[in-house]
Amino acid sequence: MNGYLPSATAEGREIDFLILALALVSCAVLALVFALIFLYMVRYRAESDIYRGAPGRKTWRFEISWTVATLAVFFVLFVWGGDLYVRLFQPPADALQIYVVGKQWMWKVEHQGGQREINALHIPINRPIQLVMTSEDVIHDFSVPAFRIKHDVLPGRYESLWFRIETPGTFQLFCTQLCGVGHYSMTGDVIAMTQPEFETWLSGGAAPGAREDMAAAGKALFTTHGCSGCHGEGGVGGTPATTGVSAPVLAGLFGRSVKLRTGATMTADENFIRDCILTPDKTPIAGYPPIMPSFLGQIGEEDVLRLIAYIKSLRSRSRT
Known part of the structure; x- marks a missing residue:
């Protein structure tokens, strides 16, 4: 055993290379600093008769070169790490x-x-x-x-x-x-x-009777909890003439920009939809009365995920 756990992903190997590069550069800088300390300890010891005058004129080129070189190397590592971080949090569209x-x-x-x-x-x-x-x-x-x-x-x-x-x-x-x-x-x-x-x-991969498509399970919850009573069957939206209330259209909602009553704009991602279900007072949508009830404490996290899966499936259907 060499203590090294091989990475099973290409991104993991790149992380290993970045950490190795940081370690090598840091060790090189550390070695240089200690080498210079040791050199000056010997060269400028008390009994040495070496000339010590005008240190500012003698060392400024070295100081500038040292600072610029290390800054450039660490900036390259910073850009590499920043690019890798962004890529790790941007999943491909077909994920x-x-x-x-x-x-x-x-x-x-x-x-x-x-x-x-x-x-x-x-x-x-x-x-x-x-x-x-x-x-x-x-x-x-x-x-x-x-x-x-x-x-x-x-x-x-x-x-x-x-x-x-x-x-x-x-x-x-x-x-x-x-x-x-x-x-x-x-x-x-x-x-x-x-x-x-x-x-x-x-x-x-599931016990008999335990498996149901997440979107289908979400659709059942959508009906059971009365969501269709305001938002309409299939999330087509509600109007006083159809459902008795004015409610947003859910078909095509996921991924869109939504304007709030506060004037702010948010993207309708998983977190936004979750807040709309559990804490609707945090996300009052412009153009609609604040009558959405809170389901906090009534719906568990797994059921919220199923409702989100159903709303996301409405986006797919609305574009076909």
Whole structure:
């Protein structure tokens, strides 16, 4: 054992190279500084008769060269790291979305087709995977060392990260944020498999009767909780003539810019829709009366994710 865990993703290897570059440059600067300290200790010792006059005229070129050279090197590393950070948080448009909910002390996973897992995550290789994550209780941290990913999972909002695995295998998943007495047991496995194997797993990856398409489950919740009474069947919007109230159109909402009554503009992403469902007073939409009820405490995080999946599916249908 050499103590090095190989990265299973291309992005992880780039992170390794960046850290190695930072370490090498830092060690080079440290070595140079200590070498100069040792040189001056010997050269300018008390009994040395070396000339010590006019230090400003003798050293300014060296000081400027040293400062500019180190600034340039570290600026290159800064740009590299900034570019990598931005790319790591901009998932490709064709990324496969999987929803993750952290809860003391387990990871609950749900796929678009309704397949559910506890402390396990099955994914295909050679395909970008986007995780949309939230917590039901306290702060957790989703970490897979082999992918070089580590991201806080926060209650009350959605966090997102993405990765692409190149080789099949089983990789350990940890919570790396102390979250209570059972923190040590909040572990799991990420199982990467070929696309045909993944399709096979999807077809039988849930207990009988436990699987239902997330959008379909969201549609049922949309009706059960009375959302269609104001927003209309299929989220077509409500008017006093059709539903008795004026309510926004939900078909095509996801990803659009929405103007609030405060004059601010927001993008209708997962966090925005979640706030509209649970805390509508935070997102009053311009042009509509503030009559949207709060479902905070009535709908769990998993059901909120299903409602969001349904609203996102309305976007797809509205564009076909």
